[in-house]
Amino acid sequence: MSDHIVIVGSGFAAYQLVKSIRKLDTATAITAITVVTADNGDDYAKPDLSHVFSRQQTASDLIKQSATEFAQANAITLLNNTRVEAIDSTGKQLDYVNKSSKGTLQYSKLVLATGAQAFVPPFTGNAADEVITLNSLTEYAANQDKIAAAKSVLVLGAGLIGTEIAMDLSIAGKQVTLTDKATHIMPSLLPEILSASVYQTMAEHGVVLKLGQTVDSIHRHHQQLIAQTSDGQHTEYDVIIAAMGLKSNITLAKQAGLTIQQGIVIDSHLQTSHPDIYALGDCAEMDGQVRAFLQPTMLSAMALAKTLTGNPTPVNLPNSLIKAKTPWFPLSLSGQTTRKDTKWEIIKTESGYIAKAFDPQTNNLLGFVASHDQQSSAFPLLRQLQ
Template identity: 60%
Template structure:
């Protein structure tokens, strides 16, 4: 069979793979099939569109047709794949089929929204894609009050940006701390203070009982009997990898689509990449690992088998009231912390109590430049 690479998906990981492939080979046939429009944009930019007063069109780096032309690919957009036949190496879509030599699943993830009680759950907004923002941008621009459900990285970033744009913001999470999977309590408390001082109503250690519409307002009832009225409710409660196609094709799936260090799934000639992929038991929904995996997979697909080796990844929180860069294990309850507070920011280093090895760090404000030498001291993933 002649070489023909098919990529399902058009998010950051998919398009990074296309760019990486084209740097190595300009001619190998590549087909991208996506349920979205296929415009090239930076997904992290979605968490600070409000203060910048940006529309969805403002975030587009290249339109779908521009990207396809610039990278010499066949782009089949606004199209859902119906099935994958791994035995016959065929992808079925829209009553058509196409044969691949190698298939890459870059199907991304979907925003997790629980099944809340109440009559307004269909009104909950998610901002996990350009299309989602585009469909809600007018409503969000008009809104004067917003409730953000989920105080992880994305929810906190969105809440801060909404407040920076002048909206009345409530941030709610069942966890007792902000960004609980990334920050220890002593950093979370500083972030809490910074946001509270700017007027954000923070409801932690609390859960949603119901969401109902009352005239033009959405009224959210919390477990502690509080009622929060808002024009818009945004769910930023985590992501669920899109694994349905893989499951239907009997490809091994755990939380994500299981891959080895070659990014290969349990099916021959089928690979997975980005938010949908699970490598060494982890789904890595950050830019740096997606980029490195895409660059490495490109070599493998073009005939130079290359295992993925991931260094420690740097997470840059877009929280301008308390700018943070962090990496490694920053939430280990047994870690020993060494904290240096300077007038221009802090440097917090986490050490393993038994080995005294550095296992993570957090830096803030004008100490952000200290992240890079520390990053080199952390073990690879």
């Protein structure tokens, strides 16, 4: 069998890999690539989903290239709206099904770029299944009209995505409530002193913040959704959106017998426990971490493209710069920003914050957060990180 790379998934990771492979291909040696995806396969910028409301964008506005255009531009075979049912790692083939047919696809190398799905707890109540998630263009397309018509919105989850969505909805004129069992905003990214400043800013802009609380049940009463929170209150909303974190899509990998933990376990070459199967993006776990940000995915895709085209290349993931799309309180951060034993140096100026986290023993820089106009300090600080 001639070399044939099959990629499962059509998100940022999958399409970044396709583009990286094509950059390495020569005119006389074009690698055969087939992409199989359960979605439509359109190429879009997923981070833009965080500010579609204030920009009054529809799902179609976010598409950079249609599925057909992307396939033609990158000389790939695209099986869209197609679900992979099983992987035979011994026979190096997969079974797929779509509306019109079932089939089997042979591969020489297989890449799982199956991404992640939004986590939604098992709420009680007759409207528990009406909670919206916005982790893909397909999900937004299915719910955009409902959100556009809503006047009041409850956002579940005060992490990065939930905070971005809450701000954007408020800018769009919605009455927004943000709730989380955590007691402060973006608890996995910000020290409490900066989280408190973000909290104050959001409150000043009219966002209702219910932190340190959980939603126990969701019921529908006529046109309204009623959420009962752990403080005993019952509040009506038009729409409820869950942004409570992501779970790696590992079902296929588990069926194929690959090693999985939080995600699909890979080594420095992005190889799974099977030598001809690789994993990339939000579904992949390296050194005990799922690195669900753009920079590590881009670097991983470039390294994997070299490996798949005959030049085995390990990926070296440096500290990633995270840029929060929080318009009222723009942030850039990196490193260890929530360790309890760090020594913080925080400078507040009229143009924003610069917060540096140091190791109390060695005084080495461990992490930093820069806000507003002080974000220009981010790249020099990034170079100083261990």
